[in-house]
Amino acid sequence: MGTLITTVTESIRYRGRSGQYTWLAHRLAGLGILAFLVIHVWDTANASFAPNVYAWTIEVFKTPFFGLGEIAVFGAVLFHSFNGLRITLLDYKPTWWHQQKRSVTIVWVLFLIVFVPLGLYLLLGIVDSCQHPPVWEWAGQTATGASCFSFPPTSLYGIGS
Amino acid sequence: MATTISNTDSRTIRNVRVKANFERTAFMFMRSSGIILVILAVGHVMLQLIFNNVHYLSVEFVAEQWSSWGWKVYDMALLVFALTHGINGFRNVLEDYIHNRGAMKVINILLVIFLVVSIVWAGYAIASADPAAMDAAALGQ
Numbered sequence: 001m002g003t004l005i006t007t008v009t010e011s012i013r014y015r016g017r018s019g020q021y022t023w024l025a026h027r028l029a030g031l032g033i034l035a036f037l038v039i040h041v042w043d044t045a046n047a048s049f050a051p052n053v054y055a056w057t058i059e060v061f062k063t064p065f066f067g068l069g070e071i072a073v074f075g076a077v078l079f080h081s082f083n084g085l086r087i088t089l090l091d092y093k094p095t096w097w098h099q100q101k102r103s104v105t106i107v108w109v110l111f112l113i114v115f116v117p118l119g120l121y122l123l124l125g126i127v128d129s130c131q132h133p134p135v136w137e138w139a140g141q142t143a144t145g146a147s148c149f150s151f152p153p154t155s156l157y158g159i160g161s
Numbered sequence: 162m163a164t165t166i167s168n169t170d171s172r173t174i175r176n177v178r179v180k181a182n183f184e185r186t187a188f189m190f191m192r193s194s195g196i197i198l199v200i201l202a203v204g205h206v207m208l209q210l211i212f213n214n215v216h217y218l219s220v221e222f223v224a225e226q227w228s229s230w231g232w233k234v235y236d237m238a239l240l241v242f243a244l245t246h247g248i249n250g251f252r253n254v255l256e257d258y259i260h261n262r263g264a265m266k267v268i269n270i271l272l273v274i275f276l277v278v279s280i281v282w283a284g285y286a287i288a289s290a291d292p293a294a295m296d297a298a299a300l301g302q
Contacts, residue, residue, distance in 0.1 A: 030247070031254065033247065034247035037244065041240060041244065041279055041283045042282070044223070044283065044286070045282055045283045045287075046286075047223040047227075047286070047295065048227070048287065048289060048295070051294075051298040051299060052298060055220050058218050062216055074210055077202055081195075081199045081202070081203050084198075084199070085196070087192075088195055088196065095174060118211060122210060122211075122215075138299065139298065141301070
């Protein structure tokens with residue numbers, strides 16, 4: 001636990017400037033993507049093995065808090081990709097290392113140009129989904145939720161019955 | 162280990178040829194799979210989040226995609242590259258903070274088992290997906 005706290009505080013305190021913060025962001029984005037990916041892979045396998053369970057989970061994932069998480073993962077994928085290309089390019093071209101500070105700036109600017117408008121578009125999608133209470137449909141049955149934050153009833157999907 | 166040294170203006174560049182070993186292969190894999198994933202993973206998020214509205218995602222939508230061999234191959238390639246790249250990245254992070262060799266060996270074995278089981282489980286789900294059965298379940302037929 002002590003090591004973990006030291007690692008976190010020193011990662012922020014160490015004054016490596018943009019290169020250090022980009023290294024940290026690359027790591028955190030990677031770990032975040034992996035956490036999402038593992039859930040996503042096992043959940044999506046259910047579309048084939050247990051369609052009713054998959055149908056219920058994707059309705060849960062359409063609620064606003066998961067939607068915000070999805071925007072974060074979307075941003076993480078974009079940043080990790082742009083910065084990963086920078087790392088690969090500089091590993092291949094060591095003579096360009098003196099441009100490393102500029103390359104970091106380029107990555108952040110490109111990331112923001114792509115992520116800000118698309119992230120706002122996804123955010124509007126969440127706002128839009130909250131205009132009407134959700135209606136869930138499965139196997140010829142329907143159910144309605146109180147608000148966009150409501151989870152669908154598991155009984156509609158024949159889970160646990 | 163063959164080493165060549167060349168001077169470009171004030172900088173000295175050493176080109177070192179490292180013999181093939183696991184860490185070198187893993188290092189090269191992170192770069193090559195990374196380039197592949199820029200196309201596969203960024204393509205996947207752009208397609209599923211931006212061009213297809215997530216709020217329309219349904220069992221029928223997945224059934225339609227998995228009725229095409231092209232999308233099955235795309236999803237399987239994404240599965241293999243993304244999970245392997247991610248688990249190896251996770252191993253790299255852990256090795257920076259866990260210095261106990263025995264503990265790290267156990268963690269590595271567990272990570273490999275988890276990677277193989279995940280790929281086999283999800284790969285089998287994609288390969289054996291029956292779009293007609295998925296649609297029938299959604300419609301209650």
